[in-house]
Amino acid sequence: MNEKQIIEYPSVQEMDDDQRIGIVKDIFASVTDKYDFLNRFLSLRRDVAWRKRTVSEMKFFNTNRFLDVATGTGDLALNCANTYPDVSVVGVDFVQEMVNNGLKKVESQNLNNRVKLKWGDATNIEYKDNSFDVTAIAFGIRNIPDKQKALSEMKRVIVDDGQVMVLELTTPEPGFWRNTYSFYLNGVLPKLAKWFTKNPAAYEYLADSIMNFPTRKEFVELMESRGLKNCKAIPLTFGVCTLYIGEK
Numbered sequence: 151m152n153e154k155q156i157i158e159y160p161s162v163q164e165m166d167d168d169q170r171i172g173i174v175k176d177i178f179a180s181v182t183d184k185y186d187f188l189n190r191f192l193s194l195r196r197d198v199a200w201r202k203r204t205v206s207e208m209k210f211f212n213t214n215r216f217l218d219v220a221t222g223t224g225d226l227a228l229n230c231a232n233t234y235p236d237v238s239v240v241g242v243d244f245v246q247e248m249v250n251n252g253l254k255k256v257e258s259q260n261l262n263n264r265v266k267l268k269w270g271d272a273t274n275i276e277y278k279d280n281s282f283d284v285t286a287i288a289f290g291i292r293n294i295p296d297k298q299k300a301l302s303e304m305k306r307v308i309v310d311d312g313q314v315m316v317l318e319l320t321t322p323e324p325g326f327w328r329n330t331y332s333f334y335l336n337g338v339l340p341k342l343a344k345w346f347t348k349n350p351a352a353y354e355y356l357a358d359s360i361m362n363f364p365t366r367k368e369f370v371e372l373m374e375s376r377g378l379k380n381c382k383a384i385p386l387t388f389g390v391c392t393l394y395i396g397e398k
């Protein structure tokens with residue numbers, strides 16, 4: 151990408167599904183090098199705590215296998231492998247640049263024997279039914295237009311009583327924290343991102359996609375509509391992030 155080129159994306163409500171998928175691929179391919187740094191910096195390292203909490207809720211009881219969907223640079227996959235030494239982990243993502251960065255981290259942590267990262271699409275998962283105990287998607291479902299398909303695919307590949315987990319940025323309930331967060335997302339974050347990335351529009355898209363994400367209640371209903379049981383939403387850090395868990 152040319153450094154002087156100014157990129158603008160339409161708002162989430164104006165995009166059609168194919169256009170959105172193209173924009174998401176473009177965004178993650180363009181921010182890959184700074185992705186981990188910006189995650190830590192812009193979330194004040196809360197992203198690390200949120201993934202850790204997700205991993206602490208996982209239950210391995212049958213296959214001892216975990217699938218990380220939209221794995222990006224592999225942080226959730228690596229956290230799981232480091233927490234559960236007997237578990238084998240697969241991570242898939244449809245932006246190869248993100249996967250490549252993840253593979254370097256797998257290598258540097260000597261986890262090649264238990265962590266496999268590869269290209270894969272959340273809406274068409276290549277694994278057979280009942281292949282994993284747990285599958286999770288961290289900060290990925292927001293970018294997927296066909297959320298029903300992704301959730302159905304995640305449910306399909308886990309065993310009965312296995313878990314589908316979704317970790318996603320959400321908005322706090324209306325009030326002081328929601329207003330503060332909205333100001334941060336729309337006013338501060340894109341300006342901060344401008345200093346560090348060639349594609350600050352990516353962070354305008356981020357704000358837009360968070361504000362347009364279903365409410366907690368709506369998302370739990372979406373999970374239930376896919377046939378998941380015992381669905382619950384755990385708000386994290388004043389509700390700026392939510393961990394959703396459902397079982398097959």
Ligand SMILES: C[S@@+](CC[C@H](N)C(=O)[O-])C[C@H]1O[C@@H](n2cnc3c(N)ncnc32)[C@H](O)[C@@H]1O
Nearest residue numbers: 178220221222243244245248271272288289290
């Ligand atoms: C915000 S990043 C999150 C990465 C990682 N899970 C984490 O916790 O940092 C979102 C990722 O979702 C991926 N993604 C979006 N839609 C996808 C799809 N349909 N299939 C696979 N990956 C997808 C993007 O390529 C990107 O790497």
